[in-house]
Amino acid sequence: MKKILFMLAIAMPLFAVAQPKNPDEALKAIDKALVDTQNPKKNTKAATWIKLAEAYVNAYDYPSRNLLPNTPQMEVKMFLKDQQILSTETYTGAEGTYNVDVYADKKLYYNNKGLLEFYIVTKPVLENALDKAIDAYLTAAKSEGAKLDKLVAPMNSIHDKLNTEAFNMYLFGDYAAASKLFEKTAKTFGNSINKNVDSLSIYYAGVMSYTAGNNTKKNLAKATNAADSAAVNSAANVHFIRAIEILDAARQIGFYQDGSVFSNLADAYKQMGKVEKCKETLEQGFVAYPENQGILVGLINLYIETNDDPEKLFNLLHTAQANEPTNASLYYVEGDVHKKLGNTEKAVEFFKKSSEVDPNYIFGTLNIGILYYDKAVEYSEKASSEFDDAKYNALMDKVNENLIAAIEPFEASFEKAKEVEIKVAIAEYLKNIYFRFRDKSADYQTSYDKYNEFVKNNQN
Secondary structure (H helix, E strand, O other), X not given: OOOOOOXXXXXXXXXXXXXXXXXXXXXXXXXXXXXXXXXXXXXXXXXXHHHHHHHHHHHHHHHHOOOOOOOEHHHHHHHOOOOOOOEEEEEEOOOOEEEEEEOOOEEEEEOOOOEEEXXXXXXXXXXXXXXXXXXXXXXXXXXXXXXXXXXXXXXXXXXXXXXXXXXXXXXXXXXXXXXXXXXXXXXXXXXXXXXXXXXXXXXXXXXXXXXXXXXXXXXXXXXXXXXXXXXXXXXXXXXXXXXXXXXXXXXXXXXXXXXXXXXHHHHHHHHOOOXXXXXXXXXXXXXXXXXXXXXXXXXXXXXXXXXXXXXXXXXXXXXXXXXXXXXXXXXXXXXXXXXXXXXXXXXXXHHHHHHHHOOOOOHHHHHHHHHHHHHHHHHHHHHHOOOOHHHHHHHHHHHHHHHHHHHHHHHHHHHHOOOHHHHHHHHHHHHHHHHHHOOOOHHHHHHHHHHHHHHHHHOO
8 A cells, every 4th residue: 555644743731730650540640530520510611621631641641652754773772771671573554664672561663774663562551541531521621710722722632642652553554443543633623622524534534444445355365265365345335434424524524634535445445346436436536636646547447347338538627627628637537538448549649638738747647657667667577478580579579660760759758857857867768778778879878877967966
């Protein structure tokens, strides 16, 4: 799965509250605060409920105090010098393999650079402590002496703690747990204290449930009979149903994540066998985000699988082009559709059209070069398994023909490109082509030297 980037805030203490020295002290503080909530003289006051909420937060924080991502392992060990490492192990999660230090109440996951990447609390001081803290703050908000503006920061702090825990569960590879935690994160907003909507966490909750469904379906390969297959599909569908509910909620509030909500939602429908809902969702998404590759590929594959007419896709594109005739990307997308359908000449035609509509839009011209380069690679792969000399030579002629055809659009794109990263990528293509032909003329050798030098001088 492509890496998900989350903006994580480091939750810092918001009040000068005494931190517990051990789990028993944390629990005693909660018990003491709970007694006050039973006192008729105190339980109507906001301060009483705030004190309880803070006690819950302190209990939640206890196992993970002093743990900050990207801290070297030796520093973490120094912070935790009074805590014994019970064992060490290795673990492969969503983003790689980690070295793990196991403590009595947590596991710490270090990357290959020896930096703490994430942690999992295995023995919390109190289950659901943050849920209880949220309830206490919400009670405080409607109690005597409440100042709502003073409650926003502690509620946001809880939001950040849940967000961090959700992200940690994603890295751990427990997508179902991550989904539920992102949903909890979202619910710290949209209440009497913080009336904003956390659209991003809602989206992540849906994506994680969708990913959990896909991950569960991988177990189909291990199924040995119809009953096992049915059980796997049933378990996966639980996650897909949840993903549909959450992603549709994101769509209803107008959060589309550049079209990814549509592509993920559509695939969840498809996994559930709801092909028409899948198609409807993709078509809606395509109208709004024609450049989204997930939507585009999903539509093409669906039309092919259902023997539907791909012309429908072009009709959608032509409608979009009529509305925005100077939008070069819409002609580029039409070229990309033709490329995926194997219509090379049409693909080149519309890639050219995109650059004609907007001469500063280099991606049409660039992708003509990529198209020819990719075809050369295809012919080369076919030639590698061909034992007939005549057929082999014919295929290699096609390789050279397409590589030569790629030079002009690559050269033009290189000259127009402004971003160094894009110029380096184009130079890599040109370097490879000219290297192949460097013995044919001094000009090819000179061009190879030019682009090779450019790549060397601009690599990170």
